[in-house]
Amino acid sequence: MLLLALLPILFNPSFSSLFHKWTQWSEGLSHGFLLIGIFVYLVYAELPFVYQRCAKLHTASIGLGLAFFSLCWALFALIDFNLLAELSLLALLFFAIAYIYGPNTAWSQRFLLAIPIFAITLWDQLNGGLVNLSGLVVGELVRMFGIPAVIDGNSIFIPYGHIVIADGCSGLRYFIIALAMGYLISYLNGYREKQLVPVLLIAALLALVTNWIRIFILILVGFYTEMQSSLMNDHDLFGWLLFAGICLPALYFAPVRKRQAAALEANGQPTSIRILMALLLLSAGPLMYLIAPSPSSETSIAVNLPISFKPASDNSDELWSQNLAQEVPSEWNQYFTRAQAQLTITSYRRAKKGEKLVPYIGSLYPSSSWSKAPIDNSHFRLADATAELQHKTSGKKVLQIQWFQVGDFHSASSRVTKLLQVPALLAGKDTFRLITLTQPCDQRGCTTATESLSTMAAEIHAAIKE
Known part of the structure; x- marks a missing residue:
C-alpha cells in the first residue's frame, strides 16, 4: 500500500494529467476514480503478498527493468x-x-495489476476507428429501414437536416466501461486468459451495439420530428439509460464462481533493504525529470522559403482555402502562394518542460463539409501524404499534400509523428511544424495539380530545416 501511495507523488506529472481526465464527467475516462478505488481495495484484500526468494541474477535483472521503465x-x-x-x-x-516479492508473485497477480489499464488514455487511440465503424453500421441500418438519406462517410443528410457522427458519437465511453466491467467480473471469478477473452469480446460487442442503436434512434427521432426534438441536442442521459438497459442484465446473468487463491509457498519476508532499493530504482525517472533542462525559446521558428513562394496574409482574398483551416495549436502561421497553389506552414514550439512537442492534432480538415479520398502518392517520398478533398455540397475538388516535421524528422502519419517526439527530444529539438500544400483541381481531374504540388513539395521538404 505504501507503494501505491508513493506513485502519485513520485510520478506527479502523469497523475495530474489523469486526475484532470477523470474529473471530466462527459469524457471517456470519467470512471477513473471509481475504478482506481476498486483497484486499491482489491490490492488491500490480497495483502500480504507472498514473498519468494529468487536468484541474485534474476533480482538484478528485475531491478534493471524497474530503473529502465522509470x-x-x-x-x-x-x-x-x-x-x-x-x-x-x-x-x-x-x-x-x-x-520486492519475487517474479512468481508478480506474475500470479498479473490480472489484478492490469486493472488500471482501463483508466488510462490507451483507449483514446480507438476513437477514430469507432467513429468510422459507427458511421458504416448506422449507414447500413438507415438503408435497410428505407429512410430517405444521403450517406457520406460519417455524415448523414436527411430531408430536415444534417446529422454528423462526430468524435463524441464513437461510443468510446460505453466501450471502456463495458470492458472494465467484464474484466472485473473475470478477475473476481478467477478466470484465466482462455475464459477472459470471450468475456471481453462479449462486453465489447454489447457496448458497440448500444452505441449503434443509440445513434440510429437519434436519426429516427430527427427524421420523424423534423429535427425539432430536444433529444437531438441533449442525448447524454438517453445514451447511459440505453447502456444500462443492455449491459446491466448481462452483468446480472454473468456466471459466478469462487476464485481460487494462487498456490504459492512463502519463504520469509522482504527485507527493509530490498524495499529501499526498490524505491531508489523507482525514483530514477522522477529524478531525471527534475534535473532535465527546460526548452529554449531564443531561436526563431519562422521559415525561409525560395523567393518563388510569394508571402500572403491570413486574410488575403488569394487564400481561397481558408475553410480548410487546421485545428492545430500554433505560435506562428506563415502563408504563401505560388501560381494556383497555396502553402500554409503551422509552427509550434513547446514552451516548458513537460509540454508536448507535438500538440494535440485535431481534424486536419472539416469532415462535416469535406470528404477525403486517398490517391496515388508514389510521386512523393512521404507515404499517405496526398489526398483529394471534395466539398460535400458544391462538389469542388482540392488536392492536398500535407506532412509533419518534428525537429529534423518528417512524417505524413500523425501516429508516427507522435513517436518521433522521442528522438527529437534526445536530439535537443523543440519545434513542430505542419506543412500543408493545396491546389484546386480542374475539370479534367487532379493530374495537373498532382504534378505541380509534388514538385513544390520536394522543394519545400529540402528547404525547411529547424
Missing part, C-alpha cells in the same frame, strides 16, 4: 506523451512487485 517514464513525461508514460507506470508497478 527512465522511460521520465522521457515520455518530458514531452507529455501521456500514453507511453502511463504504460510505463503499469510496467513499473509490475516490476516493483516482482523486485
Whole structure:
C-alpha cells in the first residue's frame, strides 16, 4: 500500500494529467476514480503478498527493468506523451512487485495489476476507428429501414437536416466501461486468459451495439420530428439509460464462481533493504525529470522559403482555402502562394518542460463539409501524404499534400509523428511544424495539380530545416 501511495507523488506529472481526465464527467475516462478505488481495495484484500526468494541474477535483472521503465517514464513525461508514460507506470508497478516479492508473485497477480489499464488514455487511440465503424453500421441500418438519406462517410443528410457522427458519437465511453466491467467480473471469478477473452469480446460487442442503436434512434427521432426534438441536442442521459438497459442484465446473468487463491509457498519476508532499493530504482525517472533542462525559446521558428513562394496574409482574398483551416495549436502561421497553389506552414514550439512537442492534432480538415479520398502518392517520398478533398455540397475538388516535421524528422502519419517526439527530444529539438500544400483541381481531374504540388513539395521538404 505504501507503494501505491508513493506513485502519485513520485510520478506527479502523469497523475495530474489523469486526475484532470477523470474529473471530466462527459469524457471517456470519467470512471477513473471509481475504478482506481476498486483497484486499491482489491490490492488491500490480497495483502500480504507472498514473498519468494529468487536468484541474485534474476533480482538484478528485475531491478534493471524497474530503473529502465522509470527512465522511460521520465522521457515520455518530458514531452507529455501521456500514453507511453502511463504504460510505463503499469510496467513499473509490475516490476516493483516482482523486485520486492519475487517474479512468481508478480506474475500470479498479473490480472489484478492490469486493472488500471482501463483508466488510462490507451483507449483514446480507438476513437477514430469507432467513429468510422459507427458511421458504416448506422449507414447500413438507415438503408435497410428505407429512410430517405444521403450517406457520406460519417455524415448523414436527411430531408430536415444534417446529422454528423462526430468524435463524441464513437461510443468510446460505453466501450471502456463495458470492458472494465467484464474484466472485473473475470478477475473476481478467477478466470484465466482462455475464459477472459470471450468475456471481453462479449462486453465489447454489447457496448458497440448500444452505441449503434443509440445513434440510429437519434436519426429516427430527427427524421420523424423534423429535427425539432430536444433529444437531438441533449442525448447524454438517453445514451447511459440505453447502456444500462443492455449491459446491466448481462452483468446480472454473468456466471459466478469462487476464485481460487494462487498456490504459492512463502519463504520469509522482504527485507527493509530490498524495499529501499526498490524505491531508489523507482525514483530514477522522477529524478531525471527534475534535473532535465527546460526548452529554449531564443531561436526563431519562422521559415525561409525560395523567393518563388510569394508571402500572403491570413486574410488575403488569394487564400481561397481558408475553410480548410487546421485545428492545430500554433505560435506562428506563415502563408504563401505560388501560381494556383497555396502553402500554409503551422509552427509550434513547446514552451516548458513537460509540454508536448507535438500538440494535440485535431481534424486536419472539416469532415462535416469535406470528404477525403486517398490517391496515388508514389510521386512523393512521404507515404499517405496526398489526398483529394471534395466539398460535400458544391462538389469542388482540392488536392492536398500535407506532412509533419518534428525537429529534423518528417512524417505524413500523425501516429508516427507522435513517436518521433522521442528522438527529437534526445536530439535537443523543440519545434513542430505542419506543412500543408493545396491546389484546386480542374475539370479534367487532379493530374495537373498532382504534378505541380509534388514538385513544390520536394522543394519545400529540402528547404525547411529547424
